[in-house]
Amino acid sequence: MSSQLTETIPSNVQTAILEEAVYLNPDVVRIRLRLKSGNGRLIYSAGQYLALHILESQFRCYSMVHDYEPDKPLELHVRLYPGGLFSEWIRQRANSKLLSSNIPVELRLSGPYGQCIWKSPCLPGATTVMLATGTGIAPIWALLEQALPTSSGHVILYWGGQVPQDLYHSGPLRGLEKAFPHFHFVPVMRDPIPGWTGRVGTVEQCAASDHPELRQSRVYACGSPSMVQAAAALLIKNCGLDEDHFHADPFEHPVSSQKAPSEDPTLNLFVRTPQGREEKVHARTGISLMTALSESGHTQGICGGRAACGNCRVKLGNHRALLLVEQTKSERRLLASFEDALPEHRLSCQIALTRELDELRVEISTPSL
Structure with a gap:
């Protein structure tokens, strides 16, 4: 990496200790981080995210799974990609004895970032729709933890995947349904698969079908940028959703900042x-x-x-x-x-x-x- 990029690391970087790395399914690892003594606290709102800085100019963004609690570790859900820089680093440590050694595993992080935080319903009792794909369930879970105990309107979550094991947090979500009668969880498979009797399609299509009128509602969308973009376009155009009531932080991994040859002025x-x-x-x-x-x-x-x-x-x-x-x-x-x-x-x-x-x-x- 070019040494000139060292200054691009944000000034609010802190050091954290990796306490746990556990597989939730073959492609997702739960990691828990605790800020190193003397670093202060990372105070954030449910739905926000942080950046893990791997090398001088390399970072990855992950949302916190739980609402902020002082002195509690930060929990993140990390999707692993073949050959990914951070993915391979995590694979070496997940379920391994490396974390139980006397040598602490340190990571640098910055944040919080993002504006996808809980807002009061537009009207008392209005329906709130939540959309998630993949590890987008992490910020959604944090929002649910914060909102369900005090919200009065119906809250409906559509979580989509390719196969049932993609929905690795379904058990706790069913538990929320029992604890809060105004919450409903709808699992969705992208395409028909043998043995699946639930909903099929995209999460935004299912939501639009179930809620053709969203003028008084808020929608929270977390997951792939393509889903977020499609959901905003569909629900605003077809269901009357107010643009200001669509909440999402569709961050993407940045492309390399290497200069490309160009003849532009x-x-x-x-x-x-x-x-x-x-x-x-x-x-x-x-x-x-x-x-x-x-x-x-x-x-x-x-x-x-x-x-x-x-x-x-x-x-x-x-x-x-x-x-x-x-x-x-x-x-x-x-x-x-x-x-x-x-x-x-x-x-x-x-x-x-x-x-x-x-x-x-x-x-x-x-x-x-």
């Missing part, structure tokens, strides 16, 4: 770092400002450029630029959640570089959600 950026230095950066047009800042070692988009984490927030120094680049609704909502929000703040992942932004002045902001 270039422009100049003037970047002021948190340390007060001003640096000139040459960037090509047609990419996002976040990509340009990542390639030059100045920032890192935790959510993969989906306006979900706020880690790429910058302050624009040219007032002309504020007029050139229109904000999306999701960007406005996330920026407003910062305690030190300013009109000049923007998410660099939402700014496409054009020739009109030549000589743009940018100040790197440190996260302070």
Whole structure:
């Protein structure tokens, strides 16, 4: 890895000890982390996520499985991918004696990130719909733990998989059904399989079929970005769901920040770092400002450029630029959640570089959600 990327690790990184790594099914491992003594606490809301930093510029994002409790370990569900950098690291430690040795296994983490947190129902008694695929059940479980004891309306969860063993948390969900009569769990298989008598299709299709009228409802979607995108499009268009009532943090693993050969025109950026230095950066047009800042070692988009984490927030120094680049609704909502929000703040992942932004002045902001 290039040493110039060391500065892209967020400033709020803490060290944690890996206490447990246990298989929940052949492809998912539950890990439990405890912050190292002297690191303070990671205070978060149910539904948020953190980033595990593996190497200088490599990280993976995972949602917390439980609502925040002081002095309790952080629990994450990790899907394993063949040949994956972090997947192979976890495979070596899952159910092994490495964790019982006297040598602590340390990981670096940052966060919390995300805005997919519980909101009060639009009306008393209104139905809440939850959608999950794969390990997207992790933040959904945290939200359920927080909401079910006090919510009055019906809460319906659709969790989808390819085979029944993908739904590795079904037992506890059935337990929630018994404890809270207003909660209902609907398991869904993507395609018909022998012996399956439950619902078949995508979770968003099942939800749209069961709830054709969602004008007074909220929807929470956690899982693959393709599911989140499809669910938003379908439920907003066909079921009348208000765009502001669709809650999701569809983060993706970022692509490599290696510069690709390009004949696109270039422009100049003037970047002021948190340390007060001003640096000139040459960037090509047609990419996002976040990509340009990542390639030059100045920032890192935790959510993969989906306006979900706020880690790429910058302050624009040219007032002309504020007029050139229109904000999306999701960007406005996330920026407003910062305690030190300013009109000049923007998410660099939402700014496409054009020739009109030549000589743009940018100040790197440190996260302070």
